Amino acid sequence: MFNDSTFRLNEPRANLYIDAVEAPFKAEPALTKAPEYIHHSSVTARTLLDIPKAIELYDWIIATYPAHPRAATSLFLKAFTYDNDLKDFDKAGVYYKDYLAKYPNDEFSESAKFLLDNLGKSEEELKKMLEEKAKENVQ
16 A cells, blocks of 8 residues: 555555455455454545544444454544544544443553543643643652
């Protein structure tokens, strides 16, 4: 999917990859590696900034493979995408809360708590807050 000379993502190939991943798993969702391939496809879609496609793929994993570890990752990434890419803080908050309720001990739970507590804050506000906390810890 990457151009060998520029080391950049080849968008047409990346889109073909997404389509190629979807086809067999829509036809046969029980295929063993489906959640992993769909996850990689969602990452590719997000890299291409095809946010609606990435969210569609997150939702597919969440709905079709709720017991698979990629379901937790997908729900976190869905919240993060609404937060970071779409700046829809209301929806992001809903999805972060849903993630924390379903997966309180998952690998991204601390990040989800932090992001939920700081929804809508700018990078500058977060940086200032972290610097102040660091100063407090030193004293």
